[in-house]
Amino acid sequence: MAKINVMPKHLAELIAAGEVVERPASIVKELLENSVDAGADTVTLEIRRGGISYIRISDNGSGIGRDDIRNAFVSHATSKIKDADDLNSIMTLGFRGEALASIAAVSRVEVLTAVKGDPVGTRYVTEFGEEILLDDAGCPCGTTVTVRDLFMKTPARMKFLKKDVTEANAVASAVDRVALSHPEVSFRFIRDGKQTLMTSGKGDLLTCIREVFGKEFASGLIECSGEASGIKVGGFISKPQYSRPNRNMQFFFINGRYVRTGTGSAALSEGYRNSIMVGKFPSCVLNIEINPSLVDVNVHPAKTEVRFSDEKPVFSAVFGAVKSALDRGDTRVQVEQVSSPYQSNKPYNFPVKYTDKPKVPDEQLKMKTGGGFLRMSASEFGNGGASKKEESVPSPVPFRPKTTLTANAPDSLPREGAGIDSADDILLNSPSPVSAPASEESPVSEAPQPINSEEFEEEQFRLVGEAFMTYIICEYKKKLIIIDKHAAHERIIYERLKNNEGERTGQMLLSPVTVDLPKDEYSAVTGNIGIINESGFEVEDFGSGSVLVRACPMELSPDEIPDIIAEIAGRFVEKRQDVMFEKLDWIFHSVACRSAIKAGNVTSRLEMEKFAKQLLSMPEIRYCPHGRPVLIEMTQRELEKNFGRIQ
Ligand SMILES: Nc1ncnc2c1ncn2[C@@H]1O[C@H](COP(=O)(O)OP(=O)(O)OP(=O)(O)O)[C@@H](O)[C@H]1O
Numbered sequence: 001m002a003k004i005n006v007m008p009k010h011l012a013e014l015i016a017a018g019e020v021v022e023r024p025a026s027i028v029k030e031l032l033e034n035s036v037d038a039g040a041d042t043v044t045l046e047i048r049r050g051g052i053s054y055i056r057i058s059d060n061g062s063g064i065g066r067d068d069i070r071n072a073f074v075s076h077a078t079s080k081i082k083d084a085d086d087l088n089s090i091m092t093l094g095f096r097g098e099a100l101a102s103i104a105a106v107s108r109v110e111v112l113t114a115v116k117g118d119p120v121g122t123r124y125v126t127e128f129g130e131e132i133l134l135d136d137a138g139c140p141c142g143t144t145v146t147v148r149d150l151f152m153k154t155p156a157r158m159k160f161l162k163k164d165v166t167e168a169n170a171v172a173s174a175v176d177r178v179a180l181s182h183p184e185v186s187f188r189f190i191r192d193g194k195q196t197l198m199t200s201g202k203g204d205l206l207t208c209i210r211e212v213f214g215k216e217f218a219s220g221l222i223e224c225s226g227e228a229s230g231i232k233v234g235g236f237i238s239k240p241q242y243s244r245p246n247r248n249m250q251f252f253f254i255n256g257r258y259v260r261t262g263t264g265s266a267a268l269s270e271g272y273r274n275s276i277m278v279g280k281f282p283s284c285v286l287n288i289e290i291n292p293s294l295v296d297v298n299v300h301p302a303k304t305e306v307r308f309s310d311e312k313p314v315f316s317a318v319f320g321a322v323k324s325a326l327d328r329g330d331t332r333v334q335v336e337q338v339s340s341p342y343q344s345n346k347p348y349n350f351p352v353k354y355t356d357k358p359k360v361p362d363e364q365l366k367m368k369t370g371g372g373f374l375r376m377s378a379s380e381f382g383n384g385g386a387s388k389k390e391e392s393v394p395s396p397v398p399f400r401p402k403t404t405l406t407a408n409a410p411d412s413l414p415r416e417g418a419g420i421d422s423a424d425d426i427l428l429n430s431p432s433p434v435s436a437p438a439s440e441e442s443p444v445s446e447a448p449q450p451i452n453s454e455e456f457e458e459e460q461f462r463l464v465g466e467a468f469m470t471y472i473i474c475e476y477k478k479k480l481i482i483i484d485k486h487a488a489h490e491r492i493i494y495e496r497l498k499n500n501e502g503e504r505t506g507q508m509l510l511s512p513v514t515v516d517l518p519k520d521e522y523s524a525v526t527g528n529i530g531i532i533n534e535s536g537f538e539v540e541d542f543g544s545g546s547v548l549v550r551a552c553p554m555e556l557s558p559d560e561i562p563d564i565i566a567e568i569a570g571r572f573v574e575k576r577q578d579v580m581f582e583k584l585d586w587i588f589h590s591v592a593c594r595s596a597i598k599a600g601n602v603t604s605r606l607e608m609e610k611f612a613k614q615l616l617s618m619p620e621i622r623y624c625p626h627g628r629p630v631l632i633e634m635t636q637r638e639l640e641k642n643f644g645r646i647q
């Protein structure tokens with residue numbers, strides 16, 4: 001066994017710093033919290049290069065006295081608690097006395113601070129944990145902390161930092177959260193010389209939400225308040241029709257501190273049960289006021305996780321407040337609770353805006369040409385209104401990025417709602433799609449490799465019908481077959497996307513769709529544009545939280561674009577660590593799921609028949625991409641045994 005050494009102070013500090021200071025956003029969060037704790041009502045933050053080279057935070061709070069300044073930088077030195085009992089009544093954002101020491105260990109720090117009434121202020125400078133200067137300074141009452149050269153001496157940490165823009169977006173999200181939790185403080189954020197946020201500090205939460213997330217988001221909210229068992233809940237929740245495909249716009253605060261709380265989130269979802277579709281999530285900005293002795297904030301180094309001594313009353317308080325807000329509002333959209341999240345009812349999804357749509361001649365809409373069953377889209381399968389175009393959604397023109405024309409592709413395929421006649425136009429075994437009307441120069445390309453198919457025995461097949469507008473029932477080779485039409489279609493589309501590497505076809509939109517995203521999702525999307533475009537989208541960074549979608553995979557109905565981009569963005573945020581092929585794979589999942597015919601959509605008999613035959617001739621397609629079976633079968637013998645006809 002090697003000898004045990006006591007670490008030198010600096011090394012111990014460096015290791016401790018790793019827990020608190022992960023990236024510029026964590027520094028910003030800590031410094032903003034210090035300003036709030038110091039009673040400031042005006043705080044200005046400025047960063048350069050994502051905060052890696054420069055962060056400055058100025059406040060007009062209490063300031064730090066000359067006698068205290070060295071201690072402020074000592075680990076476990078705090079003015080906020082004195083003894084163990086105080087841990088039960090924490091109302092400040094800081095309490096560990098750890099932040100400044102940790103920040104100082106990994107950067108160059110300069111503090112200018114003055115306490116009201118003191119004749120002169122203080123300038124204190126440290127470099128990577130070492131004191132460099134302590135001197136007089138003429139400065140206004142309050143504190144300015146400047147952090148430079150973060151992680152310069154800890155290259156291992158530096159390696160984990162993302163691109164400047166990603167770090168800057170993470171900083172912006174940190175500012176948003178502190179600003180939302182303290183509407184009584186005016187926050188100003190300057191990013192590379194440009195002011196990107198300014199809250200008025202009026203104390204009104206809705207105004208603050210509008211300042212942080214914009215008018216559109218704020219106008220989709222309803223007020224929510226309530227009290228139960230001494231726990232107060234107050235804030236805003238989204239109208240049901242403004243739900244999102246993930247939880248990224250749920251903000252919970254406990255006694256003014258941003259936290260992630262599974263209890264709060266579960267209570268919120270429960271409150272919306274029957275009001276929004278399964279698979280959709282509400283947004284919220286909710287503050288929970290609770291006796292601090294009933295909540296432990298000392299669970300996680302970042303202080304963003306909490307433990308309640310009893311979760312039930314917290315759940316009840318949030319649930320009650322949400323439920324009564326939804327009941328009160330006349331905004332409620334009743335949606336039947338369904339077992340499948342893939343229903344055709346499509347609510348509006350915040351935050352999205354569309355660009356103007358030019359008039360598209362009908363012929364152009366018909367230009368989409370089908371390439372075999374694998375190309376069948378939900379609308380072609382049999383419409384149920386699932387893909388009806390909304391007025392504001394631009395219409396597609398098919399395009400093909402790499403390949404162009406297939407030898408025997410037909411000229412046109414009627415789109416949705418074409419009824420029974422159209423089923424014959426669904427080209428079950430024809431080659432891949434084409435980009436545009438045939439042109440002389442268009443080179444002939446290979447059709448994508450179809451999934452292995454086997455001889456279909458026509459005379460052994462009979463369509464029985466459909467149950468619950470979801471399951472196609474047929475007889476085949478003396479078996480009763482029940483097909484989940486959504487799951488089966490989804491898997492087929494998924495396979496096509498996956499197998500057509502380098503051939504993924506997109507449809508060019510006549511007018512691009514602008515999708516506005518929350519900051520972290522925006523940064524996740526812009527950081528992964530290559531992967532998204534690999535899957536048949538054509539997405540570009542539009543700046544200021546927006547991306548522009550010029551094309552989407554052929555299978556996808558363009559009115560799904562805002563939702564699917566938000567969904568993909570959410571996954572990127574959640575699954576940062578996934579490698580490229582995993583990311584691509586779940587983009588295919590999302591596209592397939594959204595493009596497939598939905599349970600509940602009307603399907604004609606002819607369409608069902610075509611679909612069933614196609615599926616039965618593909619023995620490899622027996623599970624959906626999520627691993628659920630796409631069909632179940634029962635032999636005639638099993639059936640007869642069940643009815644006691646045979647033993
Ligand atoms: N902007 C500020 N204005 C006034 N005092 C400050 C400011 N920033 C820090 N201080 C003082 O320095 C002390 C140390 O700050 P630091 O952030 O390291 O610890 P903390 O806030 O007490 O706890 P935590 O580590 O949980 O943040 C604080 O307790 C406070 O007294």
Ligand SMILES: [Mg+2]
Nearest residue numbers: 030034094099
């Ligand atoms: Mg602090």
